[in-house]
Amino acid sequence: MTRRLLGVLVLVLASACSTSPSSAPGPRAVGGTDRPAIVRTPGARHAATRHWSAGPRLPRAVSEVGVAALGADVHVLGGYVDGHPHSTTHLVLDTATGRWRSAAPLPAPLDHVGAVALGGRLYAIGGFGAQPGGTSTVDAYDPTTDRWRAVASLPGPRAAGVAVALGGRLHYVGGKTRGQDTGEHDVYDPATNSWSTAAAMPTARDHAAGAVVAGLLYVAAGRPGELRTLEVYDPGTDRWASAPDLPAGRSSVAGAALGGLFLVLGGEDAGERHVVRDVNAYDPARRRWSTLAPLPAGRQGVGAVVVDGRLYLPGGGPVAGGSTQTDTLLVLG
Secondary structure (H helix, E strand, O other), rough: OOHEEEEEEEEHHHHHHHHOOOOOOOOOOOOOOOOOOOOOOHHHHHHHHOOOOOOOOOOOOOEEEEEEEEEOEEEEOOOEEOEOOEEEEEEEEEEEOOOOEEOOOOOEEEOOOOEEOOOOEEEOOEEEEOOOOOOEEEEEEEOOOOOOEEEEEOOOOOOOOOEEEEEEEEEEEOOOOOOOEEOOOEEEEEEOOEEEEEOOOOOOOEOOOOEEEOOEEEEOOOOOOOOOEEEEEEEOOEEEEEEEOOOOOOOOOOEEEEEEEEEEEEOOHHHOOOOOEEEEEEEEOOEEEEEEOOOOOOOOOOEEEEEEEEEEEEOOOOOOOOOOEEOOEEEEO
């Protein structure tokens, strides 16, 4: 009888100590810091099987560009070109053929311009140009006519913000306005050609990474101070929420959504002294960060887009600051 009772107790204790991965608490940070633990998740494990390769070189060396995908084409707008700021450059990569071509130039020279595709059109939003403190100009590109036309301007001058398409509208968040960081959040409706105001991002920042995953907008990193902060916007409630910080702060990063994950790629480290190769992936389902294959070489002042499951990262600065650009195309496939 005693042996049978002991056997039951052993089984109960073994069951209590074996917890399924889904119910087990996440790893805790060590070393007395508030750095989040880096773990592997199912989505991250799938992404980790991908590798980087070199795509066809750009016709020109660029950085601080706007990057967007329109159909199977990758569009690269404005930026620093061959060491000079404010460009009307408009390069297009046909991902089916692997060939670059030039398209209608931007109406005005710009860098740090927001680029986003919606409804078969490509939008260039704000940016730094001839006007001190940024521009409020917004232009729409029609690929069927290869022409730009002006649409309703931003409420005020902005540059180096996050531009995304969400719920049939364009969201432009954060950036710099007249030399000051902002959390302003403006929404453009193409149907009415008008802007409205949404809930401001809690953290004012520029040079951040942003992307939409499962109908929510994720924004991480940025300046001032090479931020680690991750914030999430729900358009259904018009509210922002905090999420676990990046493992390390940085700015001048690229952001993209891939395989249900929010990716933060490259950038400059604390103090803006070095360019990093880091690629971090946030899994919204598990609220955890993981590390993916690093960039083949450090990049900053760059954008990233996904076409047919492959991530494209064109150009960028191989060193900190805006003195040097590259014509390389990195592809994660």
